[in-house]
Amino acid sequence: MKKRTKSVLVSYLVSGPSLLLIALIVVFPIAYTFFISLTNMSVYHWFDFTVIGLDNYWRALFVFDSGFLSALLATVLWTAVNMLIQLAAAFLLASALNIKKLRLRKLYKTLLMFPWAMPGYVSILLWKTGVFNSEFGLLNQWMEALGREAVRWLSTDVSAFICCTVVNLWLALPFMIMIMDGALQSIDSSYFESAILDGAGWLKRTRYITIPSIKPIIAPAVIITVFTTFKQFDVVYLLTQQMGARTGSNFHTILTYAYENAFVTNNYGYSSAISIIIFALMLVFSIRFRLGGEGET
Amino acid sequence: MKKLLSLLMAAMLLLSLAACGGQETDAGSIVIWHDKEDAVAEVLQNYLSEALPEYTITLEKKTSLTDSLKLVGNDPAGAPDMFIFAHDKIGLFAEMGILAPIEELLSEGELENYLPMTTEAATYKGTVYQLPLYFETLLFMYNSKYMTPEMVPETTEELYAYMEANTGRDRFGFVEQHSTAYYSAAWIHGFGGEIISADGTPFPDAQAVKDALEYHLKFVQLMPGETEYSTVNTLFLEGKADSTIGGPWMVPSAREAGIELGIAPMPVVDATGEPLAPYSGVQGVHVLTHAAESKGEAVRAVLEALTAPEVGVELALASGCAPARAECYDDEAVANDELVQSMRTTAEIAIPMPNLPEMDVMWTVMSNLLTDVNLSGRGVDESFDEAMAEAENLIANMK
Amino acid sequence: MRKKAREKLGLGALNIFFIALCFVTLIPILYALSVSFSGTNSLLSSDFSFIPEDFTLENYIAVFTGEDIMTWFGNSILLAAATVCISLAVSVPAAYCFSRRRFPGRRLVLRWLVLLNSFPAILSMFAVYRLLQPLGLVNHRLGLIIVYTGTMAVFSLWNMKGYFDTIPVDIEEAARMDGATDLQVVTRIVMPLAKPSVVVTALMVLIYVWNEYIYATTFMTGERNYTLAAGLYALQATEMSGSWPVFAAASIIVSLPVLIIFFLCQKHMTSGLTAGGVKG
Numbered sequence: 001m002k003k004r005t006k007s008v009l010v011s012y013l014v015s016g017p018s019l020l021l022i023a024l025i026v027v028f029p030i031a032y033t034f035f036i037s038l039t040n041m042s043v044y045h046w047f048d049f050t051v052i053g054l055d056n057y058w059r060a061l062f063v064f065d066s067g068f069l070s071a072l073l074a075t076v077l078w079t080a081v082n083m084l085i086q087l088a089a090a091f092l093l094a095s096a097l098n099i100k101k102l103r104l105r106k107l108y109k110t111l112l113m114f115p116w117a118m119p120g121y122v123s124i125l126l127w128k129t130g131v132f133n134s135e136f137g138l139l140n141q142w143m144e145a146l147g148r149e150a151v152r153w154l155s156t157d158v159s160a161f162i163c164c165t166v167v168n169l170w171l172a173l174p175f176m177i178m179i180m181d182g183a184l185q186s187i188d189s190s191y192f193e194s195a196i197l198d199g200a201g202w203l204k205r206t207r208y209i210t211i212p213s214i215k216p217i218i219a220p221a222v223i224i225t226v227f228t229t230f231k232q233f234d235v236v237y238l239l240t241q242q243m244g245a246r247t248g249s250n251f252h253t254i255l256t257y258a259y260e261n262a263f264v265t266n267n268y269g270y271s272s273a274i275s276i277i278i279f280a281l282m283l284v285f286s287i288r289f290r291l292g293g294e295g296e297t
Numbered sequence: 298m299k300k301l302l303s304l305l306m307a308a309m310l311l312l313s314l315a316a317c318g319g320q321e322t323d324a325g326s327i328v329i330w331h332d333k334e335d336a337v338a339e340v341l342q343n344y345l346s347e348a349l350p351e352y353t354i355t356l357e358k359k360t361s362l363t364d365s366l367k368l369v370g371n372d373p374a375g376a377p378d379m380f381i382f383a384h385d386k387i388g389l390f391a392e393m394g395i396l397a398p399i400e401e402l403l404s405e406g407e408l409e410n411y412l413p414m415t416t417e418a419a420t421y422k423g424t425v426y427q428l429p430l431y432f433e434t435l436l437f438m439y440n441s442k443y444m445t446p447e448m449v450p451e452t453t454e455e456l457y458a459y460m461e462a463n464t465g466r467d468r469f470g471f472v473e474q475h476s477t478a479y480y481s482a483a484w485i486h487g488f489g490g491e492i493i494s495a496d497g498t499p500f501p502d503a504q505a506v507k508d509a510l511e512y513h514l515k516f517v518q519l520m521p522g523e524t525e526y527s528t529v530n531t532l533f534l535e536g537k538a539d540s541t542i543g544g545p546w547m548v549p550s551a552r553e554a555g556i557e558l559g560i561a562p563m564p565v566v567d568a569t570g571e572p573l574a575p576y577s578g579v580q581g582v583h584v585l586t587h588a589a590e591s592k593g594e595a596v597r598a599v600l601e602a603l604t605a606p607e608v609g610v611e612l613a614l615a616s617g618c619a620p621a622r623a624e625c626y627d628d629e630a631v632a633n634d635e636l637v638q639s640m641r642t643t644a645e646i647a648i649p650m651p652n653l654p655e656m657d658v659m660w661t662v663m664s665n666l667l668t669d670v671n672l673s674g675r676g677v678d679e680s681f682d683e684a685m686a687e688a689e690n691l692i693a694n695m696k
Numbered sequence: 697m698r699k700k701a702r703e704k705l706g707l708g709a710l711n712i713f714f715i716a717l718c719f720v721t722l723i724p725i726l727y728a729l730s731v732s733f734s735g736t737n738s739l740l741s742s743d744f745s746f747i748p749e750d751f752t753l754e755n756y757i758a759v760f761t762g763e764d765i766m767t768w769f770g771n772s773i774l775l776a777a778a779t780v781c782i783s784l785a786v787s788v789p790a791a792y793c794f795s796r797r798r799f800p801g802r803r804l805v806l807r808w809l810v811l812l813n814s815f816p817a818i819l820s821m822f823a824v825y826r827l828l829q830p831l832g833l834v835n836h837r838l839g840l841i842i843v844y845t846g847t848m849a850v851f852s853l854w855n856m857k858g859y860f861d862t863i864p865v866d867i868e869e870a871a872r873m874d875g876a877t878d879l880q881v882v883t884r885i886v887m888p889l890a891k892p893s894v895v896v897t898a899l900m901v902l903i904y905v906w907n908e909y910i911y912a913t914t915f916m917t918g919e920r921n922y923t924l925a926a927g928l929y930a931l932q933a934t935e936m937s938g939s940w941p942v943f944a945a946a947s948i949i950v951s952l953p954v955l956i957i958f959f960l961c962q963k964h965m966t967s968g969l970t971a972g973g974v975k976g
Contacts, residue, residue: 011799015790018849019805025846026812028827029820036822043654044696046370046393059694096714101707104714110959111718114725117954119907119925122947125932126724134522135532138727152522155672170721175900182892186862217862220810220854227814243664244477245525248672255816261687264661265694266367266389266654268822275819282814330917357918360930365914368825375825375834377917 030279037272042265049269056273060262071257072281078161078253079230082168086176086229087222089169094180095210109181116174124238127167128154132239152248160240160249168235172225179221183214230282231255254278324592326353327599329582331381332362334546336616341381341603344611348602352595356381363389371395371587378588378596383578384418385650387426390583392654396426397589402597403428407604415621418579418649427581428600429621431612434640434647435483435575437564438547439540440533441557449540449561453487453512453573456564459539460519469538475517476524476671478663479576480542485509486574486648487566492663497655499662499688503681510670510677512568517671524672542575545617548636560639563646577647579621613637619644658691725948732756732945755945765946767920768927775837775923776905779844783901784894786845787852792882794853795860806857813850821914828915835917843911848901855900859893860886895964899957906954924950 012019037056041049093112097105115123131138132153140150154160187210195205233255240247241256252260255278262274331338338356345354357377359365363386369375370393390396399419400408408416411429419427439449443463450456460470474480482492490505500506521528530547532538534554541547542563551558563573582603588596602608609620610628617636625631632638650656666684669675719726732755759765794802824843825834833839867889868881876884887894905923912926922930928946 007797008799011793011797011802014793015853017786018790018853021786021842021846022809022812022849022853024827025820025824025843026809026815026850029823030812030815032823032826033815033819042696043389043392046395062690093717096710099707099710101703102710102714104711106959106962108714108718109962110955112721113958114722114951114955116903117906117951117958118725118947119909119928119950121909121929121932122950123724126728126947129527130724130727133528135528138723152672155522170724178896178899182896185892186859217858220851220858223810224813224851224854227810231814231816233816233818242525243661244474244479245523246476246664246668246672247523248476248668248674250673255818260661260665261691262694264658265691266657267695270694275816279815279819283811286811286814328917355918358930359917360913368822368914369834372829374832375829 033272033275036268037276039269041269042267052269056269057277059270060273060277067252067261068254068257071252071254074161074251075230075253076285078165078232079226082165082172082229083222083226085165085169086172086225090173090176090180093173094177094184095206097177097181098184109177112177113174115170120171120234121238123171124167124235127163127170128239132163154240154247154249157249157251160247160251164235164239164251167239168229168232171235172229176221176225179218180214183217184210186217187213227282227286230285233259254281325351325595326355327379327588327592327595328377329354329356329379329381329599330359330362330365330377331356332359333381333580334616336549337612337618340611340615341608344608345599345602348605349598352598354599366390366395367393371585373587373591376585376587378592379582379584379599381430381580381582383580383650384427384429384652385578385656387419387583387652388421388654389657391421391424391426395585397584397586398424398426399428399584399600400425402584402589402593402600403604404601410604410623411621412623412644414577414644414649415579415581418577418652419581421652427579427583428603429579429581430603431609431618431620432577432579432640432644433545433619434577434643435480435542435544436636436639436643437540437542437561437573438533438551439559439561440536440538441559442536443539444559446559446561449559450564451562452565452567453516454567456540457516457519460516463539464519467537469520469532471516471540472520472529472532472538473542474524474526474529475513475520476664476667478660478667481509481513481663481667482648483542483563483573483575484513484566487571488512488569489571493651493653493656493659495651495653497653497692499655499659499692500681500685503685507677507681508568510666510681512566514670514677522672524667542573545619545636545640548617560635562639563643572646574646574648575643576650577644578650580618581621654695655692658695659688662688662691725951728944728947731941732948734941755941756949758942759946759949764919764922765924765927765949768922768924771837771921772906772923772925775840775844776902778837778841779848779905780898780901782841782845783848783852784898787849787856787897788887788894791853791856792860792886795857796865806854809850810854817847818910821910824911825915834915835921837921839915840911843915844901844905844908848904851900852897855897856890856893859890863889891964895961899961902957903954906950 038051038053039049040052040055096102097109102108129136134140134150134152137153139153143150151159153163191209191213192205195209200208232253236251236253237256237259240249240251241260258271258274258278263271265271329341331341338358342354342356345356359377359380362380362382366376366380376395387396408425412432415429415432416425418432419425419429437449444459448459450459456471463470478492485492485506488505488509490500490502490509492506493499494501521532523529529538529541529543530550533541533543533547534551534556536556548558563575565572582600584596584600604622606620606622606624606628609618609622609625610631612618613620613625613628613631613634617634617640619637619640620626620631626641651659662684665687666680669680669683670677733751733753794806828834828836828839828842831839833842863886868885871881871885907925909923909925909929912923913929916922916926919927919930924946928943928950931943931946
């Protein structure tokens with residue numbers, strides 16, 4: 001009994017510093033936001049705010065109008081599309097990079113990592129002005145060279161969605177390729193050899209050996225990426241919705257929608273309530289898709 | 298072993314960091330945040346260091362200054378002592394309770410030496426919260442290589458005719474940041490409309506706003522699809538746009554790019570007989586309450602130094618700022634500066650940006666409305682009703 | 697013979713595919729590269745070519761001599777190094793513990809950590825400020841380090857725990873039978889085997905810190921305290937003074953250290969699991 005208590009104590013002591021940091025930077029802000037959501041803190045009550053109970057939640061329900069619902073749907077679609085393409089592309093590319101006789105693999109890998117090495121806003125700015133700009137962008141310069149009309153790439157919902165997806169994939173793929181690559185290399189090659197001897201084709205090997213073996217290794221990264229994609233703000237906001245540089249599309253994720261419809265009010269109680277509701281929605285989604293339980297044995 | 302080593306390293310790093318960071322507040326040092334061009338900051342920094350050698354005054358450039366202020370509030374450890382910004386956020390920060398009334402920190406009657414427009418702009422609910430330094434307005438600028446002075450349009454219809462005749466492949470007769478609230482306000486004012494009234498009602502004259510948007514649309518169709526600064530700026534600087542409406546900050550780069558820059562009065566709207574009236578912004582120094590309380594003496598000294606007419610003159614000469622202090626215009630160099638003079642003329646028709654807290658959300662509402670009408674191609678009435686609802690909703694949710 | 701020829705053809709096709717892919721991926725970067733070498737001041741130009749017209753190194757010289765970029769560079773390195781060290785120092789033991797030991801609360805913590813981590817970081821800014829302010833850590837590098845380490849802690853813990861799980865316990869037990877202590881097992885056997893995962897985690901933390909700008913610009917005041925990413929953001933945000941070629945040159949310079957580190961780390965990222973496992 002005593003030994004067991006000691007062992008538990010040691011476990012918590014060893015993981016303590018990490019858990020403490022998580023408590024401070026991850027858990028505390030959520031608790032604090034929840035606290036603020038119960039107060040009337042705003043520009044008008046900056047110092048003298050008081051707890052007012054659930055009023056803010058009551059008001060926040062009015063934000064969940066049709067605009068919010070369509071933003072929510074768009075966000076789900078956005079997450080699904082991005083994750084599917086990302087996983088498939090990363091898997092195929094990482095597999096190709098692992099073909100034994102590919103000599104220049106290291107060079108390719110490094111070059112493919114480039115998008116990841118740049119701060120996000122720099123890349124998004126480069127895409128926006130360098131590629132999609134309707135006057136100067138490369139796309140329209142090429143369209144012109146082909147004798148076609150210039151297109152306003154970011155001004156309609158569908159094409160803005162596609163453009164954002166392209167940029168998001170460009171930003172996120174390097175990480176996914178790296179994770180996949182590492183996972184693929186951890187598979188014991190003897191499994192493959194015996195499978196080849198048994199006459200299993202590439203598809204069969206992928207299905208029965210590769211995917212089951214890499215699944216536990218990539219699961220954490222994939223789950224975290226799902227959340228990152230779901231709460232993506234920068235790509236959509238900077239590309240299409242930035243104040244003073246909007247492009248005319250109405251494609252919103254829940255975060256950009258909430259930003260425009262609540263956070264700009266500087267009413268901290270009210271915005272906090274909305275943050276908490278969005279967070280609750282994310283929890284519901286992740287429990288529905290059992291994201292939290294995966295990787296747990 | 299390796300782990301131990303890395304732990305040790307980490308501990309050492311932490312220690313060294315703790316030693317080199319940190320800050321203490323002392324009554325003789327004043328930190329001023331700003332987000333201005335380097336030329337402006339340099340003039341102010343040099344002037345203050347010279348005029349007040351007994352104090353340590355630091356101008357620190359802060360990106361997204363207003364967002365940061367909303368975060369640090371009035372906390373002496375995180376907040377600056379003063380900051381330089383346009384007057385349109387005064388209401389917001391005054392309601393937050395972080396701005397000190399400026400009049401009590403100046404010698405009596407000092408503000409009477411300023412152009413009335415600037416002190417009015419700095420007043421919120423009867424109290425002045427800003428010592429004005431200079432003001433700026435948008436100006437009608439043209440490239441006289443393509444648009445000769447006699448071709449400069451006097452009315453909006455003339456402008457439209459010019460645009461029709463001179464817009465084509467890779468070439469624009471006129472460009473502006475058409476779907477940005479700050480720029481389109483000029484058109485709305487030209488039709489007698491307002492984005493927000495003095496008592497905080499959004500779009501008090503709905504019809505005027507709708508008319509302006511409807512009329513403006515045909516101009517937008519002859520402009521590029523982008524509304525952001527870099528596109529408009531580049532088109533004008535590359536000589537691909539003959540004219541533009543832009544701020545004084547465009548002037549140095551235009552001169553550098555070798556543009557034969559001309560500045561003209563704003564065109565008059567044919568339908569109303571009123572000129573396009575842009576917003577004017579008064580840039581000035583704000584004092585945070587904590588500094589006014591704990592560093593009163595230093596704050597007074599800085600403010601007093603900044604009231605000297607030389608500051609305005611130097612700013613005007615360094616980067617074409619129009620001084621807020623009336624006597625600066627007695628200076629011959631300032632009086633002869635074309636840019637400063639045109640801003641002063643435009644300021645007569647310009648409307649100071651509203652400084653109500655509600656204006657903070659109206660920027661977003663207006664920008665949505667403009668995007669809907671100009672870029673998404675939706676009907677003016679429908680978009681306007683939506684914007685009105687959004688405005689009322691956001692304003693209600695501020696409290 | 698025919699098989700060999702086919703293989704060669706396939707390999708050639710693969711190489712061509714990757715070269716094409718790299719080119720497509722790099723288009724925005726080649727764009728920046730071309731702008732950074734160009735003498736005319738435009739990111740936007742209606743007749744763009746990947747080879748700059750009037751080639752010049754001036755923009756790079758401007759980067760290294762002009763702004764405080766070297767100071768920012770130093771700040772970035774200091775912050776990145778400290779964050780990576782602390783991150784690993786706290787996460788490796790925790791991840792190992794969560795992978796190997798069984799204790800009450802373990803499942804609960806694991807399950808909830810990833811869920812809690814889904815709270816958008818931009819929404820926590822205000823709370824984090826309120827947390828650091830009384831500690832005097834606003835406008836202090838240590839504050840940023842804590843924020844960065846905490847933000848990446850869940851990922852580090854999870855990612856390495858996942859990898860530790862795949863390392864067979866038998867190997868460790870065999871070592872213990874030979875009389876190795878717990879610490880020895882971890883440093884001599886587990887760490888070398890888990891190297892790819894540790895390197896990936898470190899790289900992830902490094903890149904996050906290197907590219908983070910929101911906290912860095914909001915919590916730090918004064919240009920001399922900026923990191924590279926924050927400084928670049930400030931350069932870009934003040935549109936009135938922006939010089940595109942200098943900005944492009946600076947953004948290329950920001951990316952290079954990360955790429956070099958990545959290139960150098962690659963050989964450590966191949967798994968030691970199978971090879972090491974057999975030998976050990």
